[in-house]
Amino acid sequence: MPMFAPASAAPQMQAATTIVISEFRTRGPSGGNDEFIELYNPTSSAINISGWTIRKSAGCGAASATPLETIPSGVILSVGQYYLSATSQYSGATTPDYRDAGNWGIADTGGVAVLDSSAIVVDQAGMCNGTAYLEGAFLNPLSGTTNQSYERKFGGASDSCQDTTDNLTDFTNISPSTPQNSSSALRLCGVILPTSTPTSTPSDTPTVTNTSTPTNTGTPTGTGTATATATNTAFVSTAGVVISEFRALGTAGGNDEFIELYNRTSSPISIGGWTIRKSTGCGPNTSLIATIPSTIMLGAGKHYLIGGSSYTGLVTPDLANQTLGVANDGGIALLNGTTIVDQVGLCGNTTYREGTPLSQISTNLANRSYDRKASSAGVCVDTNNNVADFFLRNTSDPQNLASSVAICGNPTPIPSSTPRATPTRTLSPPPPPPLVAINEFVPRPGQDWNNDGIVNVLDEYVELINHGTIDVSLSGYSLDDEVNIGSNPYRLPAITISPGERIVFYGSETGLLLSDGGDGVRLLRPNGQLADAYNYRVVRFPDQSFCRLPDNGGLDDWNTNCFPTPGLQNALSGSFVSPPNVVDADLLCPIADTLTLEFILAECPPFGNNIWRPAYWDDEGWYGEKNLPKSPSKWPVFAD
Numbered sequence: 001m002p003m004f005a006p007a008s009a010a011p012q013m014q015a016a017t018t019i020v021i022s023e024f025r026t027r028g029p030s031g032g033n034d035e036f037i038e039l040y041n042p043t044s045s046a047i048n049i050s051g052w053t054i055r056k057s058a059g060c061g062a063a064s065a066t067p068l069e070t071i072p073s074g075v076i077l078s079v080g081q082y083y084l085s086a087t088s089q090y091s092g093a094t095t096p097d098y099r100d101a102g103n104w105g106i107a108d109t110g111g112v113a114v115l116d117s118s119a120i121v122v123d124q125a126g127m128c129n130g131t132a133y134l135e136g137a138f139l140n141p142l143s144g145t146t147n148q149s150y151e152r153k154f155g156g157a158s159d160s161c162q163d164t165t166d167n168l169t170d171f172t173n174i175s176p177s178t179p180q181n182s183s184s185a186l187r188l189c190g191v192i193l194p195t196s197t198p199t200s201t202p203s204d205t206p207t208v209t210n211t212s213t214p215t216n217t218g219t220p221t222g223t224g225t226a227t228a229t230a231t232n233t234a235f236v237s238t239a240g241v242v243i244s245e246f247r248a249l250g251t252a253g254g255n256d257e258f259i260e261l262y263n264r265t266s267s268p269i270s271i272g273g274w275t276i277r278k279s280t281g282c283g284p285n286t287s288l289i290a291t292i293p294s295t296i297m298l299g300a301g302k303h304y305l306i307g308g309s310s311y312t313g314l315v316t317p318d319l320a321n322q323t324l325g326v327a328n329d330g331g332i333a334l335l336n337g338t339t340i341v342d343q344v345g346l347c348g349n350t351t352y353r354e355g356t357p358l359s360q361i362s363t364n365l366a367n368r369s370y371d372r373k374a375s376s377a378g379v380c381v382d383t384n385n386n387v388a389d390f391f392l393r394n395t396s397d398p399q400n401l402a403s404s405v406a407i408c409g410n411p412t413p414i415p416s417s418t419p420r421a422t423p424t425r426t427l428s429p430p431p432p433p434p435l436v437a438i439n440e441f442v443p444r445p446g447q448d449w450n451n452d453g454i455v456n457v458l459d460e461y462v463e464l465i466n467h468g469t470i471d472v473s474l475s476g477y478s479l480d481d482e483v484n485i486g487s488n489p490y491r492l493p494a495i496t497i498s499p500g501e502r503i504v505f506y507g508s509e510t511g512l513l514l515s516d517g518g519d520g521v522r523l524l525r526p527n528g529q530l531a532d533a534y535n536y537r538v539v540r541f542p543d544q545s546f547c548r549l550p551d552n553g554g555l556d557d558w559n560t561n562c563f564p565t566p567g568l569q570n571a572l573s574g575s576f577v578s579p580p581n582v583v584d585a586d587l588l589c590p591i592a593d594t595l596t597l598e599f600i601l602a603e604c605p606p607f608g609n610n611i612w613r614p615a616y617w618d619d620e621g622w623y624g625e626k627n628l629p630k631s632p633s634k635w636p637v638f639a640d
Helices: 597-603 614-618 635-639
Strands: 020-025 036-040 053-057 082-086 111-115 121-126 149-152 171-174 241-247 258-263 275-279 286-291 303-308 319-322 331-336 339-345 369-372 390-393 436-442 461-466 478-480 502-506 519-524 530-536 545-548 558-562
Touching: 020 111, 020 121, 036 111, 241 331, 241 339, 286 319, 436 519, 436 530
Parallel strands: 303 319
Antiparallel strands: 020 036, 020 149, 036 082, 053 111, 111 121, 149 171, 241 258, 241 369, 258 303, 275 286, 275 331, 331 339, 369 390, 436 461, 436 545, 461 502, 478 519, 519 530, 545 558
């Protein structure tokens, strides 16, 4: 009988769909107990792994009854986040999220697995054909005392973690190992990451990962092994090239895009062969969108401009007609080989971002962009937090290689070194103005929005947003309804809201009660001038929300049929309240809900005649041309 299996097709590459073991080893420089297991969330949603267990199989045999670790309560892996467990003899530089006081003793011919709280195997990897924890073909056992590990591969074009349920296909042996913990930057599987301590000398330019000085070959090595050298795996953006301005949507629509790079150092940097990648929407998938030609050298303080296929800017791109296709809720990254140099995102779950993401720019046909800020010292801000590093520019300002040497944020030319007899003084630009606006309001609540246990007019709310680039104190600002009508103005408390922050004020707090029959909402500055206002007509159903769409600029169009989202981004749909498709105008009683109960009972259904509805007057005429005072109408009620 033949001792070999029939030939079959190789398993197809596919992306992982849940928590995976992304890297592990059974031995390292300290010997057979220098072990670690790294978990990773490759999905588009956070996953709670509290109570999950990490286990081993006892050599080439059965599973061990005792877990290596039971993950503590409250551990939630965000999109792209790692979790690192290790033994007492672990010798890696990355601090584990969990460190065992003893040794695990995972056999080199054994297996490892992660099980959920129901003891169901979520992922597993083995190094022997008979071990309990194994998917498909087994991995070769590790040997020796080198800094090695097994790391999960890319998932093909999707750039997510590869998971074909075949260990030999999904993992590759690497040296040195690259364990990551929950504090590491969010990354893809298989990408060799920057170290946690960036080098301090700005001379470490991004050319070091490719074992030789830049040449005209135009194809960086990018093998993934050379980039692990310790000299320059830190984020280059702390001292080198950054994404300085970009947009995913412009006056010509979704392909009217550009990406501007900037050299913030005092020395030229070769960026030839570097690439631009995008993360597709609010999720993990990424793809290549541009490759910088091999000959490009970016001088100190100079810009490099990449233009989309429908780019309409007046400044000519250095690399034009690129099919960028950056989603309004996606992200972009600049890479040198496999090392991410800089990245920025517009969604909390997109792969490419740093810290808190930026708000989406979804207004079509607008010349807007995100531009990197400049500090008071005149250098580019780069805190590795997108919302702190960029500001929304209402008129984009792209610059290319031919543009003047400038700092980030504004095209302020550096003065020439040639002495002049009468130098011209350059005035500092004025500080950005405080920009606060009415973002949403609900005049006719149908839910207990203020959580006081009662649904009434006190659940009415007005939401404000800071759509500027600086913090704004609300001290002295006031909210009011129509001028000299209805409620008294409410003076806002002395609190400060940050750029992009929303704050909600309920009727129970403000005493500002809005009429269902039509009213106005006004925001007044401390000097009494009108900062923002909106007048509305009849509120046609409970929880009808009036909101700005989109709500990232405070100057966009109002929508009168929004989904109520106090404190959250405005939307036209949701799962909590659904506005009715058809409203019966005959049942509508468009009078002020702030009137006395007796008046409402006399006027509105089910007891009143609702003379405000057109059917009362128009359906059958004025009671057959009868004289109203002599007819059995509701006028006697008023006589009483």
